[in-house]
Amino acid sequence: MIEISSDVIRGYNDTMILYILRNAPSYGYEISKNIKSMTEGKYIIKETTLYSAFTRMEKNGFIEAFSGEEDRRTYYRITDAGRKFYDEKCDEWELTKEVVEKFIAKKGEISDSTEENDQNDQNDQKDQNDQNEKV
Amino acid sequence: MIEISSDVIRGYNDTMILYILRNAPSYGYEISKNIKSMTEGKYIIKETTLYSAFTRMEKNGFIEAFSGEEDRRTYYRITDAGRKFYDEKCDEWELTKEVVEKFIAKKGEISDSTEENDQNDQNDQKDQNDQNEKV
DNA sequence: TGACATTGCAACGTCTGTCGTAGTACATCT
DNA sequence: AGATGTACTACGACAGACGTTGCAATGTCA
Numbered sequence: 074m075i076e077i078s079s080d081v082i083r084g085y086n087d088t089m090i091l092y093i094l095r096n097a098p099s100y101g102y103e104i105s106k107n108i109k110s111m112t113e114g115k116y117i118i119k120e121t122t123l124y125s126a127f128t129r130m131e132k133n134g135f136i137e138a139f140s141g142e143e144d145r146r147t148y149y150r151i152t153d154a155g156r157k158f159y160d161e162k163c164d165e166w167e168l169t170k171e172v173v174e175k176f177i178a179k180k181g182e183i184s185d186s187t188e189e190n191d192q193n194d195q196n197d198q199k200d201q202n203d204q205n206e207k208v
Numbered sequence: 209m210i211e212i213s214s215d216v217i218r219g220y221n222d223t224m225i226l227y228i229l230r231n232a233p234s235y236g237y238e239i240s241k242n243i244k245s246m247t248e249g250k251y252i253i254k255e256t257t258l259y260s261a262f263t264r265m266e267k268n269g270f271i272e273a274f275s276g277e278e279d280r281r282t283y284y285r286i287t288d289a290g291r292k293f294y295d296e297k298c299d300e301w302e303l304t305k306e307v308v309e310k311f312i313a314k315k316g317e318i319s320d321s322t323e324e325n326d327q328n329d330q331n332d333q334k335d336q337n338d339q340n341e342k343v
Numbered sequence: 344t345g346a347c348a349t350t351g352c353a354a355c356g357t358c359t360g361t362c363g364t365a366g367t368a369c370a371t372c373t
Numbered sequence: 374a375g376a377t378g379t380a381c382t383a384c385g386a387c388a389g390a391c392g393t394t395g396c397a398a399t400g401t402c403a
Contacts, residue, residue: 214360215361221360254362257362260360260362261360
């Protein structure tokens with residue numbers, strides 16, 4: 074069973090939380106359940122990760138805390154700055170995906186000759202850099 | 209200009225390095241140039257990040273160091289364990305992508321009514337969890 | 344009624360990958 | 374001779390994630 078390591082998801086926990094808060098204010102436990110169900114159990118955010126994300130994002134002005142009137146929960150709502158940050162993270166994700174996927178071998182796509190071609194491509198690009206860009 | 213934050217790419221620097229070493233042994237400077245040219249300058253790995261990745265991956269048995277005979281460079285080659293680790297990282301990437309993209313708003317896809325529907329979907333799933341999974 | 348699970352949160356310390364800064368040494372170019 | 378490029382190494386700081394613990398209210402089931 075493949076597991077998502079914390080290093081990989083790092084930097085996107087905030088984005089996930091903000092995604093949920095974009096629709097409606099919520100609180101810790103509900104958000105964690107939402108993340109779990111939305112990913113069909115593939116990703117379960119740790120409690121400490123979640124609550125420390127709240128503290129951090131409140132400090133950064135991305136979310137605001139308020140108390141529920143009929144319960145003892147601490148609710149959070151997203152701010153305009155939070156929406157802006159979320160949008161930027163979405164753009165960043167597209168770029169990250171593009172970059173990382175250049176280094177990912179899709180299953181069934183690799184043959185020996187293909188690998189050799191890949192290597193040649195890399196060298197070609199490197200040589201171009203040496204000549205043109207003076208890296 | 210969007211920049212890729214280190215938190216986001218964290219956990220994939222090793223994968224990028226291993227991708228290059230899968231084709232042929234290489235050394236620090238060449239690898240960093242390869243990463244830059246392969247991503248068209250969109251991602252430039254920091255020297256310290258690169259060399260600390262070498263140390264870590266050698267300790268983990270994913271790569272092996274050897275000296276170039278005609279130069280003073282330290283070359284690295286990938287091991288079988290390194291290839292296995294790389295393959296696992298590729299599988300993990302597919303899963304990570306699937307998970308993260310559930311929380312990413314694609315441009316032009318969002319309307320007010322759609323957002324409300326999203327919210328309803330989340331609540332439906334949450335309620336199902338409450339009843340079935342006893343989260 | 345009593346035991347146990349769930350809900351909801353806070354505090355504390357640790358770990359790890361990244362990165363800023365700095366330094367060394369040799370080569371090449373102008 | 375000085376600037377720039379190549380090829381590393383060492384050190385320390387930082388930040389996000391997470392393990393652990395604790396605690397209090399509520400729900401559930403026997």
